[in-house]
Amino acid sequence: MLPGDKQFIPLPTQLYVHFNLIMLCPRVFLKSFVLFFCLILVAHANDRFSGTQDKKNFPHTIVIEYNNEPLELSLTGLTIRRKFFFDIYSMAHYLQKQTNTVGLNISYDNIYKNILRNNSIKQISMVFLRNLSAEQIQKSLRSGIKLNSNENEYLKILPQVEKFMQAIYSDVKKNDEFTILWFPDGTVSSLFQGKQISLIKGKNFAKTLWAIWFGEYSVVDRKDLVEELLSSS
Template sequence: MKSKLIVALFIGVILSFTATAQNVTVSGATFPTKFKISDQVVEYNGAGLRTKYFFNLYVAALYVPERTSNAQTIIDQNVESAIRLKILSDKVTRDKFVETVKEGFATSTDGKATEKEIQDFMKLFNVEFKSGDEVILLYKPESGVEAYMNGKHLGGAKGLEFKKALWSIWLGKTPADEAVKKAMLGKV
């Protein structure tokens, strides 16, 4: 009886460790270490906390097929990848999000996105944002960037050049936040 209890406890400890090893938590936001895009498994590369005026706004996590700290490789690759944003503050409103991403496109150093493509993409985010929301930006070579909010598919934008411009907002030569870029690249 005693040996069965010890074995059960040991198995319980192993299973709980395995379950927690499948997630990573950064600044209170939890992300899976892997997930599937189409038939490709992408891995957690890193995540960083975006702050502004002492407010914790969101955590951005990067997923790629193979971990790397080379931002240009990630931007240029025509392979499945994703950026997941966990909203931490009600200060991140739909209007502020749209405005910030548009500003990011203006300073983006890679790819090409026309004004119409940017406007059409930003129209996808026509829902209110609140703390706890999750935005997922997936890139699939066959269809382009797809946007999801809280698991709901919002739409997308075609083409590798659009993905390069969008990913460059966080990973380019003039990112929205240098500390977030370094963290997403696993350099922290």
């Protein structure tokens, strides 16, 4: 071999054969890749709509105390917050009262608007499905608030937003629980692992916070969160 000549390093026979097959049959390779990708999507879709994990974590009704009286809240729906292919948290939404919508011509949009406008006590219950830093949680919630408000609306509720974010200072582990309650006077109570971490008053803040999941730019499939309203009385 002369100086400057490149040394030829033979490929392993099996790798060489696979390489040639890909070069000779690019369409076959592409179809196989697409099929594999589709199978992944189907697997995630099946997991999403099975609801097994959700139903295991969340009861159909819960009882809370308000003004020294026990009140029953009913489940409106369940979903999972996903980003790309990662499950972030499972969540359930509860209302103080449910309206029987069976057989009525009620649009999803009207249901979302009603949830954001009515004065019934509401609760969001989350169970984290992976470890997350406090910074990641804050960034996600802040992004959802900004998506569902214009600049002027966001500036008006900014003091409440900052107070809410400051209360989220702990990293979370898989299976940790985060709960948010919205009371009729506009007060929002948040709890981590059953312990209250913030109490913030402001109807506009409460509405915008809820819009993260029920607004036009919801971070989840909001239809899942009202499924019980449409399927049962």
